[in-house]
Each structure stands twice: as structure tokens, then as C-alpha cells.
Amino acid sequence: MLNYIWFGMMFVAVIVGTITGNIDAVTQAAIDMSKTAVTIALGLIGIMALWLGIMKIAEEAGLIRIIARGLRPITLWLFPDIPSDHPAIGSIILNMAANILGLGNAATPLGLKAMEELQELNDDKETATNAMCTFLAINTSSVQIILPATVVALMGAAANQIFITTILATGLSTITAIIAVKFLEKMKRFEYPKNGKNHD
Amino acid sequence: MAKIMIDSFVILTNQISRYIIPFLLVLIPFYGLFFKKVKVYESFVEGAKDGFTIAVRIIPYLVAILVAIGMFRASGALEMLLLFLTPFLNIVGFPPENLPLALMRPLSGSGSLGLLTDLIDRYGQDSLISKIGATMYGSTETTFYVLAVYFGSVGIRKSRHALIAGLLADLAGIIGAVFFCQILFGNPIVSNQNDNDEIVNIQELDPSIIVDLKYSTQDNFLGKDIYGELDSCYLRKTPAAMLVSASKSLQELNPDLRLLVYDGLRPRSIQKKLWNALDTIPETERTKFVADPIKGSIHNYGAAIDLTLAYKNGMELDMGTKYDYFGALAFPIYEDSLLNLGKLSKEQVENRRILRKVMQKAGFSILNSEWWHFNAFSYDETKNKYQIVE
Numbered sequence: 001m002l003n004y005i006w007f008g009m010m011f012v013a014v015i016v017g018t019i020t021g022n023i024d025a026v027t028q029a030a031i032d033m034s035k036t037a038v039t040i041a042l043g044l045i046g047i048m049a050l051w052l053g054i055m056k057i058a059e060e061a062g063l064i065r066i067i068a069r070g071l072r073p074i075t076l077w078l079f080p081d082i083p084s085d086h087p088a089i090g091s092i093i094l095n096m097a098a099n100i101l102g103l104g105n106a107a108t109p110l111g112l113k114a115m116e117e118l119q120e121l122n123d124d125k126e127t128a129t130n131a132m133c134t135f136l137a138i139n140t141s142s143v144q145i146i147l148p149a150t151v152v153a154l155m156g157a158a159a160n161q162i163f164i165t166t167i168l169a170t171g172l173s174t175i176t177a178i179i180a181v182k183f184l185e186k187m188k189r190f191e192y193p194k195n196g197k198n199h200d
Numbered sequence: 201m202a203k204i205m206i207d208s209f210v211i212l213t214n215q216i217s218r219y220i221i222p223f224l225l226v227l228i229p230f231y232g233l234f235f236k237k238v239k240v241y242e243s244f245v246e247g248a249k250d251g252f253t254i255a256v257r258i259i260p261y262l263v264a265i266l267v268a269i270g271m272f273r274a275s276g277a278l279e280m281l282l283l284f285l286t287p288f289l290n291i292v293g294f295p296p297e298n299l300p301l302a303l304m305r306p307l308s309g310s311g312s313l314g315l316l317t318d319l320i321d322r323y324g325q326d327s328l329i330s331k332i333g334a335t336m337y338g339s340t341e342t343t344f345y346v347l348a349v350y351f352g353s354v355g356i357r358k359s360r361h362a363l364i365a366g367l368l369a370d371l372a373g374i375i376g377a378v379f380f381c382q383i384l385f386g387n388p389i390v391s392n393q394n395d396n397d398e399i400v401n402i403q404e405l406d407p408s409i410i411v412d413l414k415y416s417t418q419d420n421f422l423g424k425d426i427y428g429e430l431d432s433c434y435l436r437k438t439p440a441a442m443l444v445s446a447s448k449s450l451q452e453l454n455p456d457l458r459l460l461v462y463d464g465l466r467p468r469s470i471q472k473k474l475w476n477a478l479d480t481i482p483e484t485e486r487t488k489f490v491a492d493p494i495k496g497s498i499h500n501y502g503a504a505i506d507l508t509l510a511y512k513n514g515m516e517l518d519m520g521t522k523y524d525y526f527g528a529l530a531f532p533i534y535e536d537s538l539l540n541l542g543k544l545s546k547e548q549v550e551n552r553r554i555l556r557k558v559m560q561k562a563g564f565s566i567l568n569s570e571w572w573h574f575n576a577f578s579y580d581e582t583k584n585k586y587q588i589v590e
Contacts, residue, residue, distance in 0.1 A: 006268050006311075013271035016280070022540055025274040033270030037263040040317055041256065049251025054228050056247020057240050061232035112353045119354040126357045133362040136350055140306075140343040141369035146224075151334050154317055158325040162334050165380040169339035173373030180368045184361035192360070 043153075051149035058101060078138070078178070079131045081121070088117035092135060099143045111139060124193060134181045141177035142170050266314045269300075276540035294378055296533070297329045301336055306370045309342040332381045340373035341366075386578075398437045399465060399502055399589070406444045408451070410460040410514055414506075414523055415470065421524045422477045426470055433464040436502040436586060439576035443505060446562035450509070453558065460510035462523050462572060465502035467589050468493055501586040503576040505564075509555050519555075520548035523572055532556070533568040 017026035075093055082088050091114035098107035114135065122129050128136070145167055152159040184190050232238035289296045301319065304312045319333045343366040351359055402409055414420040416427035435443065447459050471493040478486050491497030498504035509517040520538075521530045528534050529543060532552065538544040552571050560566065564574035577585065 006264065009268040009272040012277045013268075013275040015275075016277040017271075017275035020276050020540060021542075022275050025540075026271045029270035029274035030267050033266040034263050036270075037266045037314075038259055040266075041259045045252050045256075047251075049248035050225075052251050053244035053246075053248035054225060056243045057232045057238055058228045059247075060238045060243045061228070061236040063228065063231065111350055115350050115354045119356075125355060128351060128356050128358060128360050128362055132351075132356065133360055133365065136347060136359075136362045137365035137369060139350065140341045140346045140366035141373065142339055142341040144338065147338055150313055151316075151338050154320050154325075155330065155334050156325050158331065159334075161385070162331050162338070162381075165331065165335040165377065165384055166338040168380045169335050169373050169376035172376035173339055173369040176372035177365055177369035180365035181361060184365055187361070190361040 047149060047153035051152065055101065063101075078134055081129065081131050082118070086117065086121070088114055088121070088131075091117055096138070096143055099139065100145050107139075111135075127193060129192065130181075130185045133185060134178070137177040137181045138174060141173040143174050144170060266318070269311075269314060269318065276537055280537065293382070295329055295332060297323070298332050298336065298378070301333050302374045305336060305340050305374070306343040306367060309345060312337055312342070328381060328385050331385055332377055335377035335381055336374050339377055340370045343367055343370055399434050400437055400440045401432045402435055402440050402443055402461065402464065403432060405440055406447050408458055409443070409447050410458050410510055412460060412462060412514075414462045415466070415474075421526070422474070426473050433461045433505075434502060435464045435505065436576075439503045439505065442562045442564060442576055446558045446564065449561055450554075450558040453554065456511055457517075457554075458510050458512055458514075459558075460508050460514070460516060462506040462508065463499065464505050465589060466497065466499035468496060468500045469590060471497055471500055496583075496588050498575050498577070498579060498582050500588045501582045502589060503582045503586060505574050505576075506570075506572045507555070507574070508572055509551060517551045518545075518548050519551055519571055520544045521571070530571055531569050532566060532571050 013026050014023070017023040072089075072093060075089055075096075076084055079089070079092065091110055095107050095110035095114050098110055115132065118129060118132050118135065119125065121131070147159055147163060147166060151162070151166075155162060185192075229240040229244070232243070233240045285296060285299060289299065297319065301312055301315045304315050316333050316337045320330045323329045343363070347359060347363055347366065351357075351362070403411055411431075411433045413427055413431055413433060415422075416425055416431045418425055420426075443459070450457050450459060471491065474490045475486065475493050478490055486492075491499070493500075499506075506523065508519055508523070511517070520543075521527075529538065535544060535549050535552065539546065539549050555571070556566055559574045564576055565578070567573040567575065576582075
């Protein structure tokens with residue numbers, strides 16, 4: 001998808017630039033922006049290091065595990081199909097905890113481990129289960145309550161102000177994700193195929 | 201009542217959120233060191249190492265995306281698309297500047313980070329647009345990427361309702377970002393609620409401001425002097441003080457430049473004359489050019505100002521159009537495309553940007569359709585604070 005969008009933008013740029021006579025500006029923008037990209041990335045090193053360092057302490061102090069324990073009743077409600085003693089629950093909670101704390105690096109490996117464990121419970125290995133879809137939708141809705149380090153770096157002092165709006169908007173998107181999966185999974189169109197056969 | 205409650209909620213949350221980040225920076229190591237015997241210094245350094253790797257790792261993504269975006273923007277294609285979409289977006293109150301980010305967010309994390317970076321670069325950290333953008337970025341995820349990685353890792357090909365649910369969540373996050381930011385940051389809260397109704401002559405406050413009331417001359421779109429004996433520019437006290445601070449920051453920026461005021465407080469009787477003068481245009485269309493006198497313009501309250509930049513000797517800078525030019529050429533929102541299409545010169549756009557910079561710094565807000573018009577407060581706020589001057 002990104003391949004087409006990326007190529008499409010440059011393709012359209014050259015076509016439109018040729019028509020409007022802005023082709024020199026297009027060339028110049030390509031050169032300037034490649035330099036800007038490096039400047040921006042290098043400027044992020046310090047603040048990223050600060051944030052990731054603090055998060056490493058949180059991880060080693062067991063703060064992630066404390067949050068995981070607090071979230072257990074919610075995960076049982078979200079994933080009724082998973083037996084409550086199944087290891088997938090633990091991985092899901094840890095993945096969400098890492099997401100909530102903005103630990104993207106830790107969240108992805110834990111999420112993939114959770115997917116593996118969910119796959120063990122799956123009869124049709126090519127089709128996503130309800131639990132998988134719920135897990136994925138929540139992940140894509142961003143459950144982060146700590147601002148991404150990059151946003152803090154880019155927004156500077158104004159980052160404090162958008163803290164509250166980000167929590168509110170994230171809450172709205174997560175609630176939407178949960179309502180959407182709970183509603184959609186019952187629709188015939190998205191039904192999980194019986195006997196391992198997909199009717200869609 | 202509801203407004204007071206929202207205001208105090210905003211003040212409270214703003215106060216709390218000011219302290220969240222610094223407190224986290226202290227409380228997490230505090231907990232680790234004294235309760236869990238974590239070697240906080242060593243863990244910090246261990247974690248911080250990744251900062252360098254991650255920052256360097258994003259360089260190729262940033263180069264790829266920023267170059268494509270840079271080319272796309274330089275070509276004028278984005279403005280064409282936005283020009284086309286703006287009327288629809290304005291109807292629902294969605295800022296068109298945030299549209300590219302909203303479209304990119306589900307597709308690419310690095311791509312939307314590039315767009316967000318560019319947005320903050322262009323509009324500044326304190327602008328509503330940047331705050332909406334940053335909130336959007338923080339409250340949604342790269343749905344396609346997560347779907348591909350998570351499902352791909354275990355060989356799931358049929359994703360059922362996962363993608364639709366993910367995209368609905370993104371949509372909700374994007375709408376939520378616009379909505380919550382506009383509620384919390386859309387109208388700056390003015391602590392001085394008891395601003396008295398005093399009307400002041402701005403030249404008495406700052407004699408360096410040049411005044412040339414166009415409606416007091418024949419050089420206006422009516423072609424006749426409708427102000428008569430009124431030839432000083434008046435404003436309410438707070439907007440006038442804001443104007444003085446804009447004048448000061450302009451002269452700090454360039455000692456040779458001055459603010460040149462076309463119009464300030466405009467009594468409602470004058471507003472009626474302007475309204476009636478445009479009787480060839482249907483009333484519904486007419487509000488694009490002149491505010492309906494029944495509703496009242498912010499000018500009628502003494503909280504709006506029309507102005508330009510001039511040299512010390514009174515010579516006006518080239519802004520691309522005259523005052524009260526009715527058409528797209530006067531629309532700040534179309535400047536980028538007008539520049540790309542060669543209708544405005546770089547110098548003209550730059551002059552407008554200087555004017556906007558000093559006015560916005562002083563707390564004025566801009567109008568999308570007139571480069572010369574600035575409001576001290578939103579319409580609702582003005583109506584709450586002041587009475588119309590007849």
C-alpha cells in the first residue's frame with residue numbers, strides 16, 4: 001500500500017509540476033527534504049534516549065507487571081473465548097501494558113508472542129479468530145496513555161497541553177474499536193467458518 | 201454555567217498536565233531505586249542506548265517520505281486537492297491543514313511522523329493545527345502495518361472484520377482529536393473577564409501606528425466617504441493593547457516597518473450601509489464579503505481590525521491585492537496554491553506572513569478569506585464580553 005502511495009506522490013508531483021511549470025521547485029524540494037530528514041532524525045537522538053532510558057527503569061522495576069495485574073479483569077471480558085489460564089492472556093496483557101506505557105519496542109515482540117499463542121487455539125490456521133481480531137483492533141486503535149517520545153520531542157513545552165486531548169481521543173478510538181469488533185464479529189459477512197471452511 | 205465549568209476543567213487539566221512529564225521523570229526512578237533496588241543509572245543508560253539506534257534507523261524512512269511529500273507539495277498538487285476539499289471540510293469544521301496527516305496516519309507511521317514534523321515546522325508548536333496533528337498522531341496507530349505484521353507473523357490471510365474495525369477506530373481517533381482540541385484550545389481563555397467597555401483611540405496608545413481609515417475617504421469599494429467626521433481608529437481596550445504589542449514586535453523584527461490600520465471599531469450603522477451597498481449580491485452570498493448587520497461583525501464590537509504593513513513614510517507594502525478585494529486572491533488559505541500558480545509573488549506572500557506573524561503573536565486570530573482582517577476574540581467570546589456599538 002505504502003509502495004503505491006509513495007510512488008504515487010512522486011509521480012503526481014512530476015506530472016503536476018510539469019503542467020504548472022513548478023518542476024524546478026520539485027527538484028529543489030527533493031534535494032532539500034533529504035537533508036531536512038537527516039537533521040530532524042539527528043535532533044531526536046537526545047530526547048529519545050532520555051525517554052527510553054526512563055522506560056527501561058520502569059520495565060526493570062516491574063511497573064509493567066503491576067499494570068498487567070490491574071488489567072486482568074478487562075482482558076477476561078474482552079476475550080471470552082480464551083481459557084483464563086491460557087498463556088495468551090499473559091502475553092496480551094503485557095503487550096497492552098507496554099502499549100499503554102508507550103513502549104513500542106517491547107509491545108511488538110509481546111504482541112507477536114500473543115498471536116502465536118492465539119493461533120494454538122485456532123482451528124482454521126488461515127482465518128483470524130474473534131480474539132485475534134479484537135486484539136488487533138485494540139492494538140491499531142492505540143491504547144497509549146503516555147505520549148510517544150517523538151511527539152514530546154517535536155512539540156516541546158506544548159506537549160504537556162496535548163497530553164489530555166491525546167488520552168481523550170485515544171479512549172474514543174479504543175472504545176470504537178471494541179464496539180466495532182463486538183458488533184462486526186456477529187455479522188454473517190464476517191462469520192468465522194464452521195469446520196475450517198471459509199464461506200466468504 | 202456550562203462554559204465556566206468547561207473553563208475551570210481546562211485550567212485544571214492544563215495545570216495537572218504541566219506536571220505529568222516532569223513527575224514521571226522523577227517518580228519512575230524513585231520507585232525503581234527505593235522499592236525495587238533497580239540500578240537506575242545503569243538501566244537508564246542501557247535503555248537510552250536504543251535512542252540513538254532508533255533515531256538513526258528512521259533516517260531512511262524520513263528521507264523517503266519527506267522527499268516524496270516535498271516533491272508533492274512543491275508541485276502544487278496538494279493545494280489543488282485541498283482547494284477542492286476545503287469547502288467540504290469547512291462545513292464539518294475539520295481543519296484542512298490536518299487532512300494529509302489524517303489520510304496518512306493509518307498507512308505509515310514514519311510517513312505520518314514526517315507530515316507531523318512538517319506541520320509543526322510550518323505552524324509552530326503552539327498552534328491549534330499542530331496540537332490537533334500531534335493528538336491525531338498520538339491517538340491512532342498505523343493500522344495497515346500492524347495488521348500486516350501481526351497477522352503475517354502467524355500466516356493469517358483472512359483477516360475478517362479486523363481491518364474495518366481498525367479503520368473505524370482510526371476515524372474515531374481523528375475526529376476525536378479535532379473535537380477535543382477545538383474544545384480545549386479553540387478559544388483561548390482570557391483570564392481578565394471584567395474587561396471594561398472602555399473604547400480607546402489606538403493612536404493615543406501608540407503614535408507609531410499609522411491610521412488611514414478607508415471608509416473615511418473615497419478610496420473604498422463604495423467609492424464614497426461614509427465615516428464623515430470620524431477619522432480616528434478606535435478599539436476596545438484589550439484588543440487595542442494587543443495591537444500595541446503587535447506593533448512593538450513588528451518594529452523589533454524590522455525597525456523600518458509600521459502597522460497601517462484601515463479600519464477598527466465600525467458602528468453598526470456603517471455596517472448597514474456596507475451591507476446595503478452590496479444589494480446586487482443575494483443575502484446568503486453577501487456574508488462572504490460583509491457581515492450581516494443584524495448578527496453584527498466583530499468590527500461592530502470594537503474587537504476586530506483591518507490593517508496592512510507600511511514603511512515609516514506611510515508607503516504600503518505589496519500584499520498582492522488592495523484592501524477589501526473580494527476574491528480568492530485575498531484568501532490567506534489559498535496562498536500556497538496562488539503562489540505556485542504564479543498569481544502571487546513570493547514577496548507578496550512573505551509580506552502577508554510577516555503581518556500574520558506579529559498579529560498572531562499578539563493573540564489575534566486570522567480570517568481565511570481576508571488577509572487584512574484580524575479578530576481579537578472569537579465571535580461568541582466577543583458577544584459575551586462587549587456590547588455592539590450603534
